[in-house]
Amino acid sequence: MKMVKKGDIIVIIVSLVLLVLCIGFCLLIKKDGIYVVIKEDNKTVYSGSLFKDDTIKLKHNTVKIKNGQAYMLCADCKNQICVNTGKISNSGETIVCLPNKVIVEIE
Ligand SMILES: [Zn+2]
Incomplete structure (x- = not known):
């Protein structure tokens, strides 16, 4: 099995955080x-x-x-x-x- 590099994990976490922020922001704008x-x-x-x-x-x-x-x-x-x-x-x-x-x- 290939080891996951530390850098990869950080990239994945940052991407997920950005995605969640983006969805939250869009929902907030579209809300009312x-x-x-x-x-x-x-x-x-x-x-x-x-x-x-x-x-x-x-x-x-x-x-x-x-x-x-x-x-x-x-x-x-x-x-x-x-x-x-x-x-x-x-x-x-x-x-x-x-x-x-x-x-x-x-x-
Ligand atoms: Zn009128």
């Missing part, structure tokens, strides 16, 4: 979606953590970030679809206000 990105007129006007409470006042809309959820607090559009969308917290979810060209997205 962490960033809220707000676009107005196709321009990004806000980008921040979903877990940092904030109130973002736009020209016609007010977006609220609270307790890891984002929602349209108020808007002056007629249909109020964006306000009625409710709270979003998962990656890929969006709140769209077509009349005011506002998009709130979790990334």
Whole structure:
């Protein structure tokens, strides 16, 4: 039987540690979606953590970030679809206000 060299063991351990760290990191990022990105007129006007409470006042809309959820607090559009969308917290979810060209997205 061939002897395993000390150097080989270190390489294997380092590789395993890196792999575990990488998987953990990826899971953490994918968990709930962490960033809220707000676009107005196709321009990004806000980008921040979903877990940092904030109130973002736009020209016609007010977006609220609270307790890891984002929602349209108020808007002056007629249909109020964006306000009625409710709270979003998962990656890929969006709140769209077509009349005011506002998009709130979790990334
Ligand atoms: Zn709206």
